[in-house]
Amino acid sequence: MNTLDTIKTRRTIKKFKPQEIDQNSLLLWLEAAAMAPNHRMTEPWEIYFIGDETREKLNHKTNFGNAPIVLMILSKHGATSVETEENAMATACFIQNFNLAAWAEGVGTFWSSIGITPKNRGILQVPDDYNIIGVLGVGYPDVIPEPKPRTPIKNRISNLP
Numbered sequence: 001m002n003t004l005d006t007i008k009t010r011r012t013i014k015k016f017k018p019q020e021i022d023q024n025s026l027l028l029w030l031e032a033a034a035m036a037p038n039h040r041m042t043e044p045w046e047i048y049f050i051g052d053e054t055r056e057k058l059n060h061k062t063n064f065g066n067a068p069i070v071l072m073i074l075s076k077h078g079a080t081s082v083e084t085e086e087n088a089m090a091t092a093c094f095i096q097n098f099n100l101a102a103w104a105e106g107v108g109t110f111w112s113s114i115g116i117t118p119k120n121r122g123i124l125q126v127p128d129d130y131n132i133i134g135v136l137g138v139g140y141p142d143v144i145p146e147p148k149p150r151t152p153i154k155n156r157i158s159n160l161p
């Protein structure tokens with residue numbers, strides 16, 4: 001798949017096959033993800049593999065579509081609110097890099113904001129100086145949804161003098 005096809009065919013996957021994912025591939029995608037743009041090279045991301053016990057406690061309504069792997073991606077706070085925001089943006093780029101690297105090899109992801117509530121932050125044992133940028137179900141898609149239509153990009157383009 002070329003880059004444009006990878007980007008345009010990616011979907012949020014909500015139903016996964018039980019088939020395991022090769023650990024080396026996961027590491028390769030995470031390594032590629034870390035090539036995200038990152039102001040001051042803070043490398044703010046931390047990756048956690050979420051085990052069954054924690055997953056049960058989270059009690060997600062679809063159990064992340066039965067994904068064989070669930071990852072949590074954290075972003076460390078910076079010295080200032082601007083750096084914290086920039087770190088979060090870099091970590092969102094990290095996640096999208098990961099999502100696209102996996103998708104190019106037939107593996108889908110479900111980016112969930114389940115970590116947003118204080119209760120789930122507690123279950124996930126997130127230190128105070130980290131933001132949760134995403135909790136990701138990862139696996140081979142069982143169902144690939146139709147694309148969700150986007151507004152024509154021309155409607156979003158303006159010019160400044």
Ligand SMILES: Cc1cc2nc3c(=O)[nH]c(=O)nc-3n(C[C@H](O)[C@H](O)[C@H](O)COP(=O)(O)O)c2cc1C
Nearest residue numbers: 010011012013110111112113114133134145147148
């Ligand atoms: C920061 C972020 C948080 C998201 N959280 C959720 C979520 O909690 N639940 C959910 O169903 N989808 C979540 N999504 C996925 C979006 O719903 C999905 O990207 C959108 O519907 C467009 O579908 P597509 O990714 O297949 O193009 C999230 C996406 C992002 C970027």
